[in-house]
Amino acid sequence: MLKNRKRSECIYLKINPNVSFQYARHTQYFFLFNKAVKMSHVSSMDFYERPELSLGSYEFIATMDYCKNNKPPNPPAYIFMIDVSYNNIKSGLVKLICDELKTLLEKLPREEGVESSVIKVGFVTYNKILHFYNVKSALAQPQMMVVSDTAEMFVPLLDGFLVNYQDSRAVIYNLLDQIPDMFADTNESETVFAPVIQAGVEAFKAAECSGKLFIFHSSMPTAEAPGKLKNRDDKKLVNTEKEKTLFQPQKGVYEQLSKDCVAQGCCVDLFLFPSQYVDMATMADVPSHTGGSVYKYNNFQVETDGEHFLRDLRKDVQKSIGFDAIMRVRTSTGFRATDFFGAIYMNNTTDIEMAAVDCDKAVTVEFKHDDTLNEETGAFMQCAVLYTTISGQRRLRIHNLSLNCSSQLSELYKSCETDSLINFFAKSAYRAILNQPLKNVKDILVNQTAHMLACYRKNCASPSAASQLILPDAMKVFPVYMNSLMKTAPLVGSTELSTDDRAHQRLSVMAMGVEDTQLLLYPRLIPLHNLDVSSEALPAPVRCSEERLADSGMFLLENGHSMFLWLGQASPPDLVQNIFNLPSLAHLQGHMPALPELDNPVSKKVRSIISSLLEKRPNSMKLQIVRQRDKPEMLFRQFLVEDKGLHGGASYMDFLCYVHREIRQLLT
Known part of the structure; x- marks a missing residue:
C-alpha cells in the first residue's frame, strides 16, 4: 500500500520499506488508476508487466540467497526401488514394472x-540386501553392486548411478530386461524397508540434488535391519482407549528418516502390494511427511489389478511437481494462521516444509480470529512457496487474497464454503484420533455441527416453530457430509475393517484437496440405463441411497478411490448384450477388470464415461462389477452414504433428527 511517492506500507508486516522512485512511480499510478483518477503526465506505465502489481498470483525466479549454499540447485532425480522378494517375482509384478518403465521413462516430466526431461534416473532392487546398478552410457551392460550391511547404509557408486535417461537408454533397457530373470529363482521372502529410503537420501546427498523415490514393496519389513517391524494389529483394541495406537506410527528410525528426507528434498512414493497386515501407519509415515503418496493393492494379481496399478504409476511419474519446498502463510492484523494439515513436515510453528509438492496435494490452513478486523479495508492473506522446478530452477510462487469482513453473522453464513469446511473437519478429526478415543472425536464433530446451526437459528433465521429445522442456504448439505465423515473407516470402530485400510484412508485424506474430500464423502451415483448416447453431457447423478436404485437399472458409483458398476437383477437383456456381449446377467462370471470393447453406441458411451472419470481423478479406480443381491453387493452398499452404515453409523435422516434435537437443547 502506497503511503507517499517513496514509502509504502506492507499490509502483512506493518513496516515501511523504502521504495525506489522508478518502482514508486508505478505503484503510485497503479493506486490512482484503481481510484479512477486519470493522470495526464503518465502516458505509458509498465506496471502490468510487473506481476506483483497487477496479479494476485505470480512467480519469481529466486536469487542465490534462497538457494542452498548460495548455489543454483541441480535438476531433481527419480530412483526406482523394486522389492524382488519371492512373492513379487512369482506374481509377475517385477516383470510388469520393468516392462512398463521401458516406455514410461520416455515421458518423464519436463x-x-x-x-526432453533433465530429470536423472537410478535403479535399486532389494530384499534383505540392496543392489545398486551402474547404467552409465559408456557401458555395454549394466553393472550390479551389492550392499549387504544395511545397518550402515551407503551408496557404493556415484558415477553411473543417477544418469540421463536419453543418454543411457540402451543400458537401462538391458537392465530392465535382465532384472526379472536375475531373481527368477529367488526364495528370499524377507525384506528391509528403512535402509531402502536411507539409500535414496544418501544418493541425493551425493548428487547434491532433490528428487523422488518410487518404492514398490509387498510385505512387512521383518529382516534384521534398522526399521524392522513387528505385527501389532490387535482387534481387541478397537473401541477402547488404546485404539488410537493402531493409527500411531512406531517412533525412532522412521521419525528420523522423515526429517532426513525433508532436509534433502527427498520425496517418497510407496506402492504397496500386501497380502496381509504390513503396519501401514508406520510404513506410510515417511511418505506422509515428505509430500509423497501411498498406493495400496491388496492381494495383487497381474491379470485383474495390473492395469489399475499401471494407471496409478503412469500418473505418478508424469504429474506436475516441485521439490525441496518451504511455505509460509502471512496475514494482516486481526487473524493469524494457527494450524496446518497436509503431507508436510513442520520443524517450527510457521514454516511448512515439503520435500515435494505436486498437483494432487493440498495444504489446509486453520486461521484464528484474535483481534479486531477492519470492515473497510478487509482481511489479507498471503501464501508464499519457495521450491525447485523439474528443470532445477529455484522459484518463489506467491498467492495473495483479499477478503471482505463483516460484523453481521448473516453475511458470514451466506458466504460459508461448506466444501472447505468439511475438508477442514475431516482433517482435524483424522489428526485427533491419534490422541483421543473415537467416541470423543465423533461427539466433538456432532457438537460443533449443532453449535454452528444453533447459532444461525438464534441470530440469523426468521422466527419459526421450534419443531422446524432451519439450515443456512450455503450449509444445507453440511449435515449429510458430516454424517458421511463419521461413517468413514477411520472413525468407525469395527473389528471387521482392516487396520491397514483404515490407516491408509486416514493418511490419504490428510493430503486431499477440497474437491477430493467432497467426492470421497459423497460419491457420485450415475444412472446409465437411460443413456442419451448422442449427448456429450454426463448423466445427472442421483442421491446416494438405496431408494434411488431400480431393479431394472444400471448405475455407476465412484468416489475418487473406488468405482462400481451396479446391475439390477431385472436389467434389460438388450442392455446386458450391448455392454457385456452376453445374453443375460446369469452368464456374467468372475472378475472383469474392464468392460469389453464392443462396436455399439451404448458400449462406446459407457466406456467413454468411465475413461473420462478415470482420467479426471488423481487416483486410478479399479472397476468392480456388482449384481444386485450377490454377496459382493455388500461392499457397494457401504458407499450409499445416505443409508445406515454397514459397520455402524446413522442414516442421513436419523442423523438430521439427532442434530435437530441437539440444536433445540442448545436453544432452550
Missing part, C-alpha cells in the same frame, strides 16, 4: 517447450 518444462514446457523443452524437448
